[in-house]
Amino acid sequence: MIWKEILIRYGELSTKGRNKMDFIRRLRENIRHAFADLGHLHIRTERDRMFIAIENEAQMQTLITGLPKIFGIQSFSPVAACEKEIETMKKLAITIMETFNDEQRTFKVEVKRTDKTFPLESHAIQREIGGYVLPQFKNLSVKVKQPDIELRVEVRHDATYMMAQVIAGAGGMPVGSNGKSLLMLSGGIDSPVAGYLMMKRGVRLEAIHFFSPPYTSQNSLEKVKVLANELTKFGASIRLHVIPFTEIQVLIKEKVPSNVSMTTTRRMMLKVADQVREEIGALAIVTGESLGQVASQTLESLTAINAVTNTPILRPLISADKLEIIDIAEKIGTYETSIQPFEDCCTIFTPASPKTKPKLEKVEHYESFSDFDELIERAVKNREVYIFPKKEEQQQDKFADLL
Amino acid sequence: MVNTIYLDNSATTKPLNEVMQAFMVVNEQYYANPASIHAMGVESNDLLMRAREQVADILQTEARNVLFTSGGTESNNAAIFGIARSNTHIGKHILTTEIEHPSVLETIKQLEKEGYDIDYLSVDQNGVISLDDLRTKIRKETILVSMMHVNNEMGAIQPIDEAAKMIHEMSRAVLHVDAVQSFGKLAISFKGEDGPDCISISGHKIHGLKGSGVLAFRKAIRWQPYALGGGQEFGLRSGTVAVPQAVALAKAARLAIETANERAMKYRQWQDEIRAQLEGYGESVHILSTPQGAAHILSFSVRDLKGEVIINAMQKRGIIVSTSSACSSKQTKTSHVVEALHLDEHYKKGVIRISFGAHNTAEDIEKFKQVLAEVMLELKGEIK
Numbered sequence: 001m002i003w004k005e006i007l008i009r010y011g012e013l014s015t016k017g018r019n020k021m022d023f024i025r026r027l028r029e030n031i032r033h034a035f036a037d038l039g040h041l042h043i044r045t046e047r048d049r050m051f052i053a054i055e056n057e058a059q060m061q062t063l064i065t066g067l068p069k070i071f072g073i074q075s076f077s078p079v080a081a082c083e084k085e086i087e088t089m090k091k092l093a094i095t096i097m098e099t100f101n102d103e104q105r106t107f108k109v110e111v112k113r114t115d116k117t118f119p120l121e122s123h124a125i126q127r128e129i130g131g132y133v134l135p136q137f138k139n140l141s142v143k144v145k146q147p148d149i150e151l152r153v154e155v156r157h158d159a160t161y162m163m164a165q166v167i168a169g170a171g172g173m174p175v176g177s178n179g180k181s182l183l184m185l186s187g188g189i190d191s192p193v194a195g196y197l198m199m200k201r202g203v204r205l206e207a208i209h210f211f212s213p214p215y216t217s218q219n220s221l222e223k224v225k226v227l228a229n230e231l232t233k234f235g236a237s238i239r240l241h242v243i244p245f246t247e248i249q250v251l252i253k254e255k256v257p258s259n260v261s262m263t264t265t266r267r268m269m270l271k272v273a274d275q276v277r278e279e280i281g282a283l284a285i286v287t288g289e290s291l292g293q294v295a296s297q298t299l300e301s302l303t304a305i306n307a308v309t310n311t312p313i314l315r316p317l318i319s320a321d322k323l324e325i326i327d328i329a330e331k332i333g334t335y336e337t338s339i340q341p342f343e344d345c346c347t348i349f350t351p352a353s354p355k356t357k358p359k360l361e362k363v364e365h366y367e368s369f370s371d372f373d374e375l376i377e378r379a380v381k382n383r384e385v386y387i388f389p390k391k392e393e394q395q396q397d398k399f400a401d402l403l
Numbered sequence: 404m405v406n407t408i409y410l411d412n413s414a415t416t417k418p419l420n421e422v423m424q425a426f427m428v429v430n431e432q433y434y435a436n437p438a439s440i441h442a443m444g445v446e447s448n449d450l451l452m453r454a455r456e457q458v459a460d461i462l463q464t465e466a467r468n469v470l471f472t473s474g475g476t477e478s479n480n481a482a483i484f485g486i487a488r489s490n491t492h493i494g495k496h497i498l499t500t501e502i503e504h505p506s507v508l509e510t511i512k513q514l515e516k517e518g519y520d521i522d523y524l525s526v527d528q529n530g531v532i533s534l535d536d537l538r539t540k541i542r543k544e545t546i547l548v549s550m551m552h553v554n555n556e557m558g559a560i561q562p563i564d565e566a567a568k569m570i571h572e573m574s575r576a577v578l579h580v581d582a583v584q585s586f587g588k589l590a591i592s593f594k595g596e597d598g599p600d601c602i603s604i605s606g607h608k609i610h611g612l613k614g615s616g617v618l619a620f621r622k623a624i625r626w627q628p629y630a631l632g633g634g635q636e637f638g639l640r641s642g643t644v645a646v647p648q649a650v651a652l653a654k655a656a657r658l659a660i661e662t663a664n665e666r667a668m669k670y671r672q673w674q675d676e677i678r679a680q681l682e683g684y685g686e687s688v689h690i691l692s693t694p695q696g697a698a699h700i701l702s703f704s705v706r707d708l709k710g711e712v713i714i715n716a717m718q719k720r721g722i723i724v725s726t727s728s729a730c731s732s733k734q735t736k737t738s739h740v741v742e743a744l745h746l747d748e749h750y751k752k753g754v755i756r757i758s759f760g761a762h763n764t765a766e767d768i769e770k771f772k773q774v775l776a777e778v779m780l781e782l783k784g785e786i787k
Contacts, residue, residue, distance in 0.1 A: 130583050334554050336467075342440075399453050402425040403657065 002095055003060055004081040006067070007163065008050040009074040011021045011171045015224040018028040021179075026202075027072040030235040034070055039063060054078075064167065070235040071200050071377035073169030079154075081159045084118060086125070089160050093151060094107055094165050095142070097133055106143035107164075109133070123402070173202030175236040179307070180204040181284040181314060182277040184269065185240070187224045187342070189319055190288030192231060193325050197316040198286050201232050206280055207231075207238055208273050210245040219301060220342035225386060230334050232389040240386045241276050245269075248375050255370045258351040263358040264367055266296050266305040268376065275380045284312040290325065291318050300357040319352045407637045408767045411725040412608075412760030413555055413584060413700055419610040422655045426574055429647040437644055438635060451646050453693055454653035461656055462602065463592040470636050471649045474616035475583040475605035476506040481618055481640070482579045482601050483510045485626045486518060486547045488608055493575055494544020500551070500561070501743040503611050507549050507565060507581055524550075526743055529693045530559025533786060537566055538573070545576040552585035554771060556727040556740040557691040558700030560589070568597045577624060587659030588667060588699055593621040602623060604656070606648065610761055611655030615648035617679065662721070662761065670698035670759045673768045677701055677757070682777060687786045689750040691741075699759045702727060703787075704750040705779075706786055715756050715780045722771055727754040 002401055010027070024045050029050070042053035056062045060078065067076050067400040082092045097107075109130040111122040120128065126288065133151070134140060140149075156159045158318060183195040195205050221242065228240045248268050254342045255266045275283050289297045306313060329335035410648065416715065425597065435443035437451045452466065459466040472478045487497060495747045501510055501523050505762050513542045522540045532550070541548075548570050550561050566576050580599040582591045587609035592603065606615035620626075632641030674692075681703050683686050691702040705713060710726040719723055727738050757771070779786075 004667060144634070217440055219445060222445060399450055402428055403453055403457050403653050 002080040002092060003054045003057075003078050004161070005051045005053050006060070006063055006076055007079050007142070008052065008067070009169070010048065010050070010068040011050050011072045011074045011169065012173055020047070022055055023174055023177045024298075025073070026177045028174065030070055030072070030124060030174050031067075032282065034066055034235050035236065036061065038068065046217075051079075057070045065249055066082055067167055068167065069233050070174075071170050071172035071202065072174035072235075074171060074291040075166050076171050077163040077166050079161050079163045081161050082382075084115065084155055084160050086120060086128055087238045089153065089162070089226075092132050092160075093129050093153070093163055094136060096136060096162055097149075100149055100164065101139055102136055104139050105148040106142075107140050107149040107151060108142060108144050108147045109153060111153045111155070115155050115157045127275045130212045136240075151369065170200070170234070172200035172285070173204060175199050175234065178202035178205040179284075180282045181286045182241075182280065182282045182380050183207045184273055184288070185209050185224055185227060185288040186288070187333065187338065188288070189218055190290060190293075190325055190328050192227045192288075192338065193328045194286055194288035194316050195231050196234065196328065196332050196334075198314060199231065199236065203236050203284075203286070204236055205231065206241065206282060208241045208243060208276055210243050210269055210272075212246040212249050213244075215249070218343055221339075223337060223340055223342055225388070225390070226337050227334055228386070229342075229388045229390055230332070230337065232335070233333075238388045239280075240388065241280075241303075242384045242386065243272055243276075243379050244382050244384075245272075245379060248272075248379060250374065251375060252369055253276070253370070256366045259353060259355045260358050260363050260366060261351055262296055263301060263304050266301075267308050267363070267367070268372060270305055271372075271376050272379055273307050275376065276383065277311060279380070284314050285309075286314045286316070288317055288325075290320055290322070293322065294357045295354040298356045301348065301355075303359045304360045304363050307364075404562045407721050407723055408763070409723045410759065410763065411723050411756040411773060412763075412769070413756065413758035414725055415607045415613065415759045416610045417746070417762055418607075418612055418651075419508045419655065419658060421658065422611055422651050425654050426647045426651045429650045431671040433646060435549055437646055438633065446648050449598065451644060451649055454646075454649045457653040458617055458619070459654055461592065461660055463594040464619055464621055467618040467637060467665055468622060470618045470620075470663070471644060471652070472618050472640065473502070473605070473614055475560060475581070475603055476616075477581075478583075478603035478605070478616045478618040479504065479506040480510050481582055482603060483507065483514070483547065483549055485629055485639075486577050486579065486601070486613055486624070487514050489627045490525040490546040490575075490577070490759055494542070495519045496542050496545045497521050498524065498537070498540055498548040498576070500526060502526055502530060502554050502556070502559070502740045503549065504555055504581055504583070507551070511549065513524045527560065528556055528744055530554050530691075530696065530740070530744060531646050532561055532566075534562060534565055536568065538569060541570060541573045541576070542654035543574060544572075545574045547575050547579060549579045551581040551583075552591055553582075553700070554591065554740060555584045555700075556738060557702040557744070558584075558752075559693070560696055560745055563591070563646065564595075571597060579603070584700070585697065587656060588663060588697060590663075590669075593619075606652040606655055606751050609651070609659040612648060612651045615645070615652040617652060645690040659761075660761075666697050666759075666761060668674055669765075673759060673765075674701050676768065677772060678776065687779070689746070691746075700756060701758075702754055702756045704746070704755065707723050708782065708785060710753045712782065712785075713753065713778060716781065717774055720774045720777065722774050724755055724757045727756050738754075738786045743771065 028043050044051045082088045109126045111125045113122045149164050151164045181203050183192045183205045207228050211221050228238050232238050252261050252264050433447040434452050435447045437448035455466045455469050460471045522557050526532055553560055570576050570578050577600045579601040581603045582607040586604045601618050606616040607613040628639045630640045635641050635644050681690055687706050689704045
């Protein structure tokens with residue numbers, strides 16, 4: 001096998017001066033975490049790039065499929081290496097270019113000579129290799145500006161490295177480099193997308209879900225678990241806190257007029273979430289709210305709901321259209337799960353005509369007749385916590401014999 | 404029948420033990436309706452999803468493009484009716500070959516009665532269509548081309564990829580491929596940019612179970628639901644999904660794909676050996692299958708003899724072979740495939756098909772060759 005390593009170019013962190021080593025360390029840890037199945041990876045880090053040593057073909061394929069999902073990576077390239085000898089280098093160039101011999105393409109050779117003791121200068125190397133490769137591939141033609149393929153040759157001190165393929169990464173920042181937040185995960189289309197966008201900005205997530213059995217089914221909870229698990233594909237584990245919410249919802253339905261019950265429900269959810277947030281040491285709460293999408297997402301509603309806490313509420317989708325959100329959901333693979341039609345706690349008690357402009361004082365007045373705090377304490381205390389990525393072995397094995 | 408050697412695997416195959424085992428277990432443990440919302444339903448739905456994903460992986464498409472059906476005939480019917488009836492805004496022209504399986508030909512004849520315009524591609528003596536002929540017959544308003552991959556009666560392989568390229572360049576037509584005889588033996592999938600848009604598969608031809616099949620699409624296409632009711636299978640085919648059948652099919656498909664190469668090599672060698680023996684009979688025997696055809700099917704005809712006579716003679720000696728196809732073997736008239744090949748009159752009546760399967764061994768083939776020699780000797784007087 002000619003492949004020696006995968007070169008990873010950092011995303012935005014290339015531009016950050018401070019904390020850089022911390023970011024790089026995060027990225028390295030996230031990569032290790034995402035590819036834990038591959039055993040221990042040999043990762044070498046430099047200021048502007050990172051190298052993963054390749055041991056076999058299968059390992060390389062897994063990395064190539066998985067790396068585009070990990071935040072903090074601008075792009076990456078499989079790198080081949082050979083000794084610093086021009087004839088050997090020419091042969092390696094041919095082998096690398098053979099991956100592209102399927103269709104008509106333009107290319108150029110780009111040479112960087114870090115080892116200045118190498119007898120040939122950059123231009124000479126370029127001519128030698130280009131002149132050797134070109135006649136052997138009918139489909140290649142030279143183009144200096146913006147070619148389809150750039151065969152990059154680097155003569156370093158230890159060896160010559162070559163690469164041609166540049167695979168785009170997910171961009172963003174390594175998950176965890178910007179602290180931890182609590183995501184309110186409903187099971188709909190929006191909240192996983194909101195979580196994804198925050199992860200892209202380097203935020204580590206824990207998720208909270210409100211479960212109201214028997215009004216909501218086990219299916220809706222399973223769906224949320226699947227979504228939480230989906231989000232772990234972007235390079236970090238996620239803990240899901242499932243709050244038993246039935247008691248609170250029933251009390252709201254009893255004590256609060258139906259046209260503001262939705263606002264109160266949201267306020268109680270936020271109170272619960274805020275307590276959980278404090279316990280787990282997260283700094284902010286993330287929601288999938290998008291302005292004007294439903295009655296609870298008008299500015300008036302958001303104000304009334306938000307009044308229960310000073311904690312920053314991050315709403316990455318606040319200005320996004322539904323179609324834009326769906327696009328992202330499809331891209332990240334949560335859409336299909338999200339549209340499975342199970343009742344969730346938001347749809348089950350929805351009043352016929354919720355107020356789109358609830359008044360904070362009135363909502364507070366209605367709530368003042370009941371003691372919600374005790375129920376909130378209990379809900380927080382009795383929550384169940386699940387950790388993802390779920391070890392799928394059990395499930396996998398159960399069906400493996402059958403398939 | 405003890406010690407019987409079964410060489411009629413293109414008619415149907417014996418299910419593998421692993422497949423039957425899986426079928427049993429699913430019926431015992433995951434019998435709940437996958438559409439039910441209780442825990443047991445969720446579990447069988449998970450299993451169904453896994454089976455669907457497995458088939459999708461093998462065919463290189465998305466799980467949502469894989470539909471479980473009751474078999475090859477249903478898949479073919481559904482594909483052809485569905486595509487034809489939902490694309491009339493483009494046209495009503497359909498292309499197919501003369502040597503398709505009846506489940507394709509009869510469906511298309513029905514459409515002809517309904518006012519669709521049908522053109523048939525003829526085949527040469529090797530059973531293969533001409534791409535030039537295809538080029539002249541494709542029209543702008545062609546909406547469907549239905550072409551089998553491997554012919555069930557004599558194993559000819561159609562140039563699917565070249566045809567696909569041509570069809571997609573020249574029209575908006577959908578290419579449906581009946582891969583019942585080829586799936587699990589030859590490479591057929593949605594891999595690559597050009598190729599089939601829609602594939603039919605049958606479970607019982609790949610050592611799976613009768614009553615199970617798949618209709619798969621490259622991507623979501625304009626298509627009509629055909630079984631109305633509870634909206635199962637993405638609303639296209641209502642009816643409680645047969646999870647055990649789906650799992651059995653997914654398992655049979657995986658096992659078939661995993662062993663396809665080694666089996667193909669074996670089958671090819673057997674075919675060559677038998678072919679050599681047949682060639683030794685000179686004018687008395689005409690071989691319909693070409694060396695370029697599928698490895699697992701070998702059809703030949705004995706001059707002026709009825710196929711039945713040979714089948715009976717072989718059966719007496721413990722060998723099961725078939726006339727050209729199981730579907731047409733009980734009818735007395737010459738099969739449409741044999742007609743399409745323009746065989747000499749002397750060879751039309753006596754077509755025999757032998758088809759290999761996973762349970763056959765080299766000893767079986769030795770025995771077959773021996774019996775063939777005996778039968779040919781016995782019938783010598785009747786062969787003119």
